[in-house]
Amino acid sequence: MSDKASPTRPTHCIDCAKPMESPICCTHCGSLNPVPLVSINYFEFFDIKPGYDINQDELHKKYLCLSRTTHPDMAGRDSDEMRNRALMLNAELNRAYETLKDPIERAEYLLALAGGPTPSDDKSVPGDLLGEIMMIREEIEEAKSTNKTPMLETLKNQICQKERTVREQIAVLARSLDKNDPTNKKAMRKQLNAIKYWNNLLEQLPTG
């Protein structure tokens, strides 16, 4: 993975000539970037170093500032064209923020940036995960049909613990993505597939 800025990223604002901290808009004068954002990655939107470990406060602060600057109702945005441009950039900004703030979404995004397998390329899961999931699912059904609340609690704790373990493994693998090792990427794909199974199980449990 490279931390080099994308070549299409504007370095200076075309209106006020100040350095652009984000390729989305100029936070000095509010000028919106007219260049397409396609080849610019989400980390660059916020001018933060690509990686699993990010400063959440910094991300949030920058998001709020960019969100205000790209607001379609901001002064001077009188034409439909300007408003539409603002709406588009604002939507793209929100997508970037939602992706980077969530650790699993962020890991998934980093894997894609590193050229790793997508969920449709590779649906495999680690070891005997499917058997384990099936067993717990049956236990949930049984506990639900017999109204066994303590049993559901135990199952919930068990699933949460499994989910946490997978989450930790994803973090470890995501931190070593820069080694560009295909085995590592494949292992990460498997864990990212696995976490969806655990989260689906959690959704089957009654809340509260």
Ligand SMILES: [Zn+2]
């Ligand atoms: Zn400017």
